[in-house]
Every structure is written in C-alpha cells, then in structure tokens.
Amino acid sequence: MTESALQGQFESIAGWLFESQSAIAFTGAGISTESGIPDFRSPGGVWSKNRTVYFDEFLNSEADRYEYWRQKSQTHVEFEAASPNSAHRVLVEWETEGKLSAVVTQNIDGLHVEAGSQNVLELHGTAREIGCLSCEKRWPADPWVQRFLKEDRVPSCPDCSGLLKHATVSFGQALPEEVLQRSIELASNADLCFACGSSLVVHPAAGIPEVTKRNGGRLIIINRTETPLDHLADVIIREPLGSTLSQIQQFYMDRC
Structure with missing residues (x-):
C-alpha cells in the first residue's frame, strides 16, 4: 500500500x-x-520456552504450582520494567x-x-495482583514474587493458608x-x-x-x-x- x-x-x-x-x-x-513485552506466541516468547501449566494441574500438584510460580516470576520482571x-x-x-x-x-x-x-x-485478569483461591483476598504481586524468588518455594495465603495464584486466567480456567x-x-x-x-x-x-x-x-x-x-x-x-x-x-x- x-x-x-x-x-x-x-x-x-x-x-x-x-x-x-x-x-x-x-x-x-x-x-x-x-x-x-514480547508476544507470548512469538519465537522466544514465554510459550515457546515453557510448558503450559493448566489450572487443574496447579490445583492438584505441588510441583506444577512451583513451575507456575517459576514461569510467572520470569514474566513479572518484564511487566514491572515496562511502561x-x-x-x-x-x-x-x-x-x-x-x-x-x-x-x-x-x-x-x-x-x-x-x-x-x-x-x-x-x-x-491481571498479573499485577496475587489472589487467594480460597478467601479471594488480593495483594500487589511484586512482594509475593520477590518472596518466591528469595525463598524458592510457593507461598500460601497468610489469612487462610489457601493457594495463592496470580489474578490471571490460566488454561483450563473459566x-x-x-x-x-x-x-x-x-x-x-x-x-x-x-x-x-x-x-x-x-x-x-x-x-x-x-x-x-x-x-x-x-x-x-x-x-x-x-x-x-x-x-x-x-x-x-x-x-x-x-x-x-x-x-x-x-x-x-x-x-x-
């Protein structure tokens, strides 16, 4: 044109x-x-370098929850740096x-x-927040990501001990x-x-x-x-x- x-x-x-x-x-x-922020589908994007962690896997497997948090911590750095x-x-x-x-x-x-x-x-959803799947309380994501990176373990809700997850929709989640x-x-x-x-x-x-x-x-x-x-x-x-x-x-x- x-x-x-x-x-x-x-x-x-x-x-x-x-x-x-x-x-x-x-x-x-x-x-x-x-x-x-790279397109997830592009060569070198998140989906080309990592396996998908489905929602039911996150719910049922401690190892899959760790993999989820590991991947999300990588993309968090890109999101935090972006304007x-x-x-x-x-x-x-x-x-x-x-x-x-x-x-x-x-x-x-x-x-x-x-x-x-x-x-x-x-x-x-938004990756700027972390939410509890049980009590539904939310917090800013950065402190929780930094805690995961420092302790190298998946955090749990301080109020009800429920599963913590980024406030985003995972594959297999409505x-x-x-x-x-x-x-x-x-x-x-x-x-x-x-x-x-x-x-x-x-x-x-x-x-x-x-x-x-x-x-x-x-x-x-x-x-x-x-x-x-x-x-x-x-x-x-x-x-x-x-x-x-x-x-x-x-x-x-x-x-x-």
Whole structure:
C-alpha cells in the first residue's frame, strides 16, 4: 500500500471516530510489544520456552504450582520494567474525549490501567495482583514474587493458608463471567471497534470484535499478521500500533 493510500485510511478512520457515539478498543499482546513485552506466541516468547501449566494441574500438584510460580516470576520482571507506550496513551485520550467507552483487553500486563484508562475490562485478569483461591483476598504481586524468588518455594495465603495464584486466567480456567458479559454488551452497542494487536484466535475473547460487526458497527483491525476476522473488517492495517493510532489521533484532532 502506498503512503498516500495509508494516510487516506487513517483519515477515514478518524472521520468514523469523530462521528462515533460508542467506540471500543479490543487489545491483544501486540499493543504491548512496543513497551518491551514480547508476544507470548512469538519465537522466544514465554510459550515457546515453557510448558503450559493448566489450572487443574496447579490445583492438584505441588510441583506444577512451583513451575507456575517459576514461569510467572520470569514474566513479572518484564511487566514491572515496562511502561505504557503511545498506543496506550492514545486510547486514554479517546476515552477522555468521550469517544471510547471501554478498553476490552486480553492482556494481563496492566499497562492500560497504568496509562490512565478508566474503563478497562481485563478478560484474562491481571498479573499485577496475587489472589487467594480460597478467601479471594488480593495483594500487589511484586512482594509475593520477590518472596518466591528469595525463598524458592510457593507461598500460601497468610489469612487462610489457601493457594495463592496470580489474578490471571490460566488454561483450563473459566473467564470471569461478569467481565465477559459486560464486554459482549459493550461490543453489541458499539458503532466502532478497534481490534489492536490481537491474533483473534483465543476464544471466547476473540469473538468480541465480531459482535460489533454483526450488530452493525464498523471493525478496524490493526495487526501485523492475518486474523480469522479479516474478511469482516472495514479496514485492515498492518503497520505498528503506536504510530498508527497516533496518526489517526492527529487526523481526528484536525476535525475537532
């Protein structure tokens, strides 16, 4: 695609955003790679170097709980070092201007919240917190990770001795029903959906942008690679997210 054609797409999207009454953003790992967090599926990513610890394994095996904590402690270092990038910040601006009703994210890194987004629906939870599976109390993750690294053993809940786990959804664990249903409701009512940095293959989360399209809204997919929903998209952009959203924002501001 020529530069002029790409700029034309940005201008068209900015026009749709300007007219929108209820846009949402659906984000995946690709929005955080520019913050230095590797895509889990990419070569060298977590999933290429470690085996998956399923939820039932975590519940039933002390050795698997240790492996889970070992892996999570590795990714914790990356999350703690990362900061929101320009893509995160543009979404905050759109929310502040009343154009974006919510960010629905597959990410567990917490960067949307750190950037300042107020209405963030974390479908897969957050790695910024540790939760007890018994009493459901939560704490900031960093002290617990540091304790694990120092003591080299899996901690237990100080209140009820229950199992402690990052407040994220593991393989084999159900998504939080309230968060999923709220996300579907927002997608149903949205007139514009930005699907940003997601391969759109992990269900049920990946079906949320399709809900917007099926209910008459526009779908914009910004992702480096093809997705199963490309045939539904009004516009597909294969450019970096930070610069793409920033340029759309510039065209949008020119209209204001």
